[in-house]
Amino acid sequence: MLERLLLNKDDLELASRWRSNDPGPRFYTPDFCVNWENGLHHTLEVKAEGFEGDELYFSKIDRAAPILDANGYPLSVLLYPANTTHPIRRNAGVLKRAQHMVSTYLTDELIGYVTLRCESGPVLVRELCADLAIAPGLVPVLLVAGVLKGDLSRRVLDGSFELTLAHGDLTHLCLLEGVER
Numbered sequence: 058m059l060e061r062l063l064l065n066k067d068d069l070e071l072a073s074r075w076r077s078n079d080p081g082p083r084f085y086t087p088d089f090c091v092n093w094e095n096g097l098h099h100t101l102e103v104k105a106e107g108f109e110g111d112e113l114y115f116s117k118i119d120r121a122a123p124i125l126d127a128n129g130y131p132l133s134v135l136l137y138p139a140n141t142t143h144p145i146r147r148n149a150g151v152l153k154r155a156q157h158m159v160s161t162y163l164t165d166e167l168i169g170y171v172t173l174r175c176e177s178g179p180v181l182v183r184e185l186c187a188d189l190a191i192a193p194g195l196v197p198v199l200l201v202a203g204v205l206k207g208d209l210s211r212r213v214l215d216g217s218f219e220l221t222l223a224h225g226d227l228t229h230l231c232l233l234e235g236v237e238r
Contacts, residue, residue: 085117085120085121087100087101087102087121087125087130087132088101088102088103089101089103090130097129098129098130099130099131099132099133100125100130100131100132100133101132101133101134101135101233102118102132102133102134102135103134103135103137104134104135104136104137104238105136105137105139106136106137106138106139106140107139109136109238118132118134133233133237133238134237134238135233135236135237135238136236136237136238137236138236142213144209144210144211144212144213144214144235145210145232145235145236147213147214148209148210148213148214148232149232151197151214152197152200152201152209152230154197155197155198155200155201156201158198159198159201159202162195162198163198163199163202163204167191167195167199168204170189171185171189171199171204171205172204172222174188174189175205175220175221175222176222178221179219179220179221180219180220180221181216181217181218181219181220182196182214182215182216182217182218182220183216183217185220193216196214196218196220197214199220200214200220200223200229200230201230203223203224203225203226203227204222204223205220205221205222205223206220206221206222206223206226206228206229207219207220207221207229208229209229209230209232209235210231210232210234210235210236211235
């Protein structure tokens with residue numbers, strides 16, 4: 058689960074004062090806190106490509122990282138790609154939409170056909186769709202359900218995207234590592 062660290066108006070105002078141009082020390086707050094389902098936590102600082110920050114910013118990050126880590130919240134700096142055709146940007150939205158379609162389109166019969174087709178090794182999206190006469194729009198559903206996997210952080214999901222059986226593994230959906238600085 059991804060959540061904002063500053064949740065109410067008072068906290069936001071206080072953080073704004075700390076970040077203002079007033080003289081004196083500044084208070085650092087990461088952009089996001091991630092509470093993983095396994096109980097671990099993570100903090101994220103997100104920078105847009107081309108606006109990565111200056112020496113003062115990196116000095117804050119260097120000071121904050123060991124403090125956050127010692128308190129069980131390791132810090133990662135993510136560089137959000139400026140290129141709108143970057144695989145992270147293209148694939149994330151497709152996968153999010155597919156997540157809402159799993160209960161509608163994923164059937165035991167479909168899983169069986171896909172498993173039989175892919176058990177001999179990697180297959181391209183266009184080959185899988187042609188061989189099983191399925192719509193390409195079902196492939197993201199199969200990815201988010203852990204039926205299939207592929208290199209989603211480095212390759213755009215298209216007809217030439219290579220798929221293999223995931224056997225329930227969902228690590229291919231960890232797209233954040235693909236933009237970690």
